[in-house]
Amino acid sequence: MSNIDVVITGMGATTPLGGDVASTWDGLLAGRSGIGPLVADWTEQFDLPVKIAAQLAQDPSERLPRVQARRLDRCEQVAVIAAREAWADAGFTVPDDDHQDVEPERLGVTIGTGVGGPVTLVNQFELLREHGIRKVSPLTVPMLMPNGPAAHVGIELxxxxxxxSPASACASGAEGIAAGYEMIRSGRADVVVAGGAEACIHPITLAGFAQARTVSTRNDDPTAASRPFDSDRDGFVLGEGSGVVILERADRAKARNARIYATLAGFGITSDGYHITGNHPEGIGQIAAMRAAITMAGLSASDIGHVNAHATSTVVGDIGEAAAIRAAIGEHTIVTASKGALGHLVGGAGAVEGIATILALYHGLIPATLNLQNQDPKVDLDIVAGEPRKAELTAALSNSFGFGGHNTALLFTPAV
Known part of the structure; x- marks a missing residue:
């Protein structure tokens, strides 16, 4: 790869804490929870052991024209919303026949998702079964395909x-950002719209996770259900949302006097080769991903002042990641876990948490881990709890790990 610096000039998000980056960040700092009782027509129809989720704070129907919304799966809707915010935040206008801020041949898109549009698939199958083929939408395939979110953003811009469209389960959003970095460094693009999206809160996904015993069933206290690193954690809370960043060549960004939030200085992508749902017991893939990101950035472990942990609130996963962070970076780093407030956004998680990491670096302020009341004694790390913590950071790292043994670490440094 060349020595081109890659910077972040725009950010967008729609999450359980807010319909944009500002409200999401404010929610993280204020210690608000985006988790609540399930609100859906089917909630009473199925006797599911889990009755809570991290649903969007702002429904996509409030942001998209009615006709367009009906043509998009919910996963595609959130990706388009986040991408539009990021694009405008970078100072760009929507292209038309008369004006384009970025030459089309120099603009790329990398938006990952864990599963894409399974809700469309299931709903259309129900229509087929109950009413026959005439009720099935001709847009079924474009709505369910995993590349749909990235494709719609690419067409619009x-x-x-x-x-x-990277698909690496819960690491998809982070891998989307890493893929965008590679597009710029390899010379394929000057600007890349990168991130992740997911919206699969549905009876079948909740039932599957419940059967695997990976989700919290703290139904009587939803806001306290997601408890990363806490001794009383009992599983993650399924969420939905999207995060998108604008990656840009540093020289191009400076030439147009763009605001630069941070530099994407490196990344690490590894795989465990071990188990379809569980991480390697010795954390070899997670450790290797963090070390690879540090090496690519030309830094040392001592430079990493902050880690936004993947920390889903599962009994085994949190302990394993804590040990991996300690092995790869050391005990000095300040750790937080955004999923206490956001829930687990699956394919959107790595991108939204990457944005939280960028903002922590940009503002010198690390949000607290919500619901961390009694830190597990096996988690031997400095984890922010209670109130946000001020810190002057020279480098920050965001972890994302997914089913299948996918590990991605993104490393950010201050603007160059």
Whole structure:
């Protein structure tokens, strides 16, 4: 790869804490929870052991024209909303036949998703079964395909340098950002719209996670259900949302006097080769991903002042990641876990948490881990709890780990 610096010039999000980056960040700092009782027509129809979720704070129907919303799966809707915010935040306008801020052949998109549009698939199958083929939408396949979120963003922004859709479960959003970095460093693009999206809160996904005993059943106290690193944790809370960043060549960003939030200085992507749902017991893949990101950035472990942990609130996963962070970086780093407030956004998690990491670096302020009241004694790390903590950071790292043994670490440094 070349020595081109890659910077972040725009950010967008829609999450359980807010319909944009500002409200999401404010929610993290204020210690608000985006988790509540399930609100859906089917809630009473199925006797599920889990009756809580981290649902969007602002429904996509409030942001998208009615006709467009009906043509998109919910996963595609959140990706388009987050991408529009990021694009505008970077100072760009929506391209038309008369004006384009970025040459189409130099613009790429990399938006990952864990599963894409399974809700569309299931709903359309029900229509087929009950009413026959005439009720099935001709847009079924474009709505359910995992590349749909990235494709719709690419079409809207007229991106022609390549549109990609990493699918690595809960690491998809982070891997989308890493893929965007590679597009710029390899010379394929000057600007990349990168991130992740997911919206699969549905009876079948909740039932599957419940059967696997990975989700919290703290139904009587939803806001306290997601408890990363806490001794009383009992599983994650399924969420939905999207995070998107604008990655840009540093020289290009400076030439147009763009606001630069941070530099994406490196990343690490590894795989465990061990188990379809469980991480390697010795954390070899997680450790290797963090070390690879540090090496790519030309830094040392002592430079990493902050880690936004993957920390889903599962009994085994949190302990394993804590040990991996300690092995790869050391005990000095300050750790937080955004999923206490956001829930687990699956394919959108790595991108939204990457944005939280960028903002912690940009503002010198690390949000607290919500619901961390009694830190597990096996978690031997400095984890922020109670109130946000001020810190002057020279480098921050965001972890994302997914089913299948996918590990991605993103490393950010201050603007160059």
């Amino acid at each position: 007229k991106a022609r340098a390549g549109v990609h």
